[in-house]
Amino acid sequence: MKIVVCIKQVPDTTEVRLDPKSNTLIRDGVPSIINPDDKAGIEAALRLKEKVEDSIVTVMCMGPPQADAALREALAMGCDDAVLLTDKAFGGSDTWATSSIIASALKKLEFDVIITGRQAIDGDTAQVGPQIAEHLGIPQVCYAEKIEIKEDKLLIWRQFEDRCHIIKVGIPCLITALSEVAKPRYMSVGGIVDAYHTKEVMIWSYEDIMDTLDVSNIGLKGSPTRVTKSFTKEAKGTGAVLKNLTDDEAVTAIMAKFKEKHII
């Protein structure tokens, strides 16, 4: 079985802080990580590989050259091959353009199953997976919590807010993984050595995939959506902050507020 996992390198948004003076993001020193849902997707792919003989797991990432680190980590976890899609022409792509680029790159590979994470923690759109599936014309199953193989098909536990669907899907297909799908393994020492010495990260630019990709569909120019303005949120008007109260005084203050707002 040929499995391709699409990952994104993201800043660890839980580490991002706002500069209280300039009200801008402090990005310096914020570590880059493999997006958590994608990392779970890598683990799910490696577990499928362990069950099906002669499987290959390829990991693919679009991003700046530094995204090499994310791919090396995936190789160290046990992925067989890695592809980095990097080109200045890809910069500024929205989800439509990004999914067009990744879909064109996927057409260069043979695949049975494509796994992406449900969503990335920096953008939170959850769009690129389904859009890749549409560009490739293959079925998608989103929010996978569990993946099993049954004969030549996959069984996927798809989580919705109020129900779980057990879905049977043939190949090829695209699955978006929840973090719950599998707890990612740690890189092994041998894996790390392999990732940097034996295995290679293939680097593809626009030219490598241009036969199936129209230049008018990539980058800022090829993106239907555009950010016109970004801003930090204005803080809501601050109410009273009471300190050095006794516990009873605190209760009285809260009860008074309840009464004022007709909660009691």
Place this chain on the structure above:
Amino acid sequence: MSKDIYVFAEQRDGILSKVGLELIGKARELADVLDQKVVAILLGSGVKAEAKILIEYGADKSIVVDHPILEEYITEPYTKAINLILIDKQPEIVLFGATSIGRDLAPRVSARIHTGLTADCTKLEIDTETKLLLMTRPAFGGNIMATILCQDFRPQMATVRQGVMTALKRDSSRKGEIEEINIEFVASDMNVEIIRIKKKTKKSVDITEAKYIVSGGRGIGTADKFDMLRSLADELGAEVAASRACVDNGWIDKNYQVGQTGKTVRPDLYIACGISGAIQHVTGMEDSELIIAINKNEAAPIFDIADLGIVGDMNKIIPKLTESLKKSKRIEGMV
């Protein structure tokens, strides 16, 4: 020329979802600015009767595709139906709920039709000059807000989470047109098979529906402290919720999580106990009517958005507050 605002009115088991009704309310406001119509799209099996309800909530028209294949959500038949309707009708704007169905369907539709899609918008307005839809959403884990445009492609599409917009009051005297559309489905549209449906049986509380919320954060320290919060919640008729830290620690189920990766709530009262107020959490609750925060750390950012902040030990304050509420009820009962 494209015109009118379309809303995907989601239903499950024949019951209309709240977010669809909220979006009709928002679409009404936008349509009035543009002097256009609001059209609700309803897909399902045996759902015709619900079409009128969409009109009563503010739609000028409902389009219904009623077919057995649409009973349970499957990506391809839903995408096909929506896509054919959009190609035929050429709307200006299409809105979807940012539910698991909406977030599966909308990107697939946007890719097929070749247009932009903005996820999880918290604000939608019409630019007075260009008449374009201004779609504002949190990015970077809620640290910044971005306003997004889709200038050259139609329709302009957005998803919005439940609880962000407000539904209009239902008005059973409202009249509108109901159009039934037949879509021809073929066997290959069923490219996946649902072999079993497991509905979540445990009485799952929907915190987005709660009027009052008592919420716990990392500062509560242990899982059993939720019992203390539940006692307070019971006295108030509130639901319990939590920040991501509690969910990550396994203290409470993810269903109760408020914030960027959880749910967006805006109850009449939100009591934040031991929640520091990281932006990822605040994004999900800052529109609450009244925010009361209790935290030991007076520098906690939650105090920046609280209407009443108490610097103190919630382990002592909460039980006393619960007791005080009990007492006040007894006194009222005597009068």
